[in-house]
Amino acid sequence: MRRSGSPPAVFLVGFMGAGKTSVGRVLSRRLGWPFEDLDDRIQAREGRTIEEIFRNSGEAEFRRAENRALRALLTAPGSIPRIVALGGGAFAQPENAQLLARAAVPVVFLDGPAEELFRRCEQEGRERPLKGDAKQFRELYDRRRPAYLAASWRVDTSGKDVNTVAAEVACSLGLGSEQDS
Numbered sequence: 001m002r003r004s005g006s007p008p009a010v011f012l013v014g015f016m017g018a019g020k021t022s023v024g025r026v027l028s029r030r031l032g033w034p035f036e037d038l039d040d041r042i043q044a045r046e047g048r049t050i051e052e053i054f055r056n057s058g059e060a061e062f063r064r065a066e067n068r069a070l071r072a073l074l075t076a077p078g079s080i081p082r083i084v085a086l087g088g089g090a091f092a093q094p095e096n097a098q099l100l101a102r103a104a105v106p107v108v109f110l111d112g113p114a115e116e117l118f119r120r121c122e123q124e125g126r127e128r129p130l131k132g133d134a135k136q137f138r139e140l141y142d143r144r145r146p147a148y149l150a151a152s153w154r155v156d157t158s159g160k161d162v163n164t165v166a167a168e169v170a171c172s173l174g175l176g177s178e179q180d181s
């Protein structure tokens, strides 16, 4: 594993069901870097769950909280190497994409076909305020995909398990080889 010249953080982005959190956790173990999920930070800062924020204050307020949490994370003192998973809509907000571009951190888009991502969300069973039915899911996916494609790296997750995807992310960033998964 190459340590010198390693990026200070790796940001994982992509649609719901892309595996950002699970891949992030595996990457964190592989690299020995702390992992952070931006949605957890939002919930801790706001003192309520993502579902409660959506239900009681609406999406616009959630996006403001998300942007505040991302700003706080990027300006936190002692920026140690870490893996950060963003919620599905975060990178599709231009102001968040700009913040990450300004911070010059590597952003990895975990890609996959809408049908497979929908299936994964159904299997997980976690409540996701914007998931909707298969048709709504696909429409939102189509609207957002061009934004995700602006990420510096894209890793295809289709048909792959979490360890394989984590190994590919590490390899793309020069942080390990695909064999040592």
Ligand code: S3P
Binding pocket: 014, 015, 016, 017, 020, 021, 039, 050, 086, 087, 088, 089, 090, 128, 129, 130
């Ligand atoms: C969202 C995805 C969720 C969470 C929130 C909004 C979205 O995260 O941030 O419900 O806009 O796609 P996951 O991608 O982890 O489900």
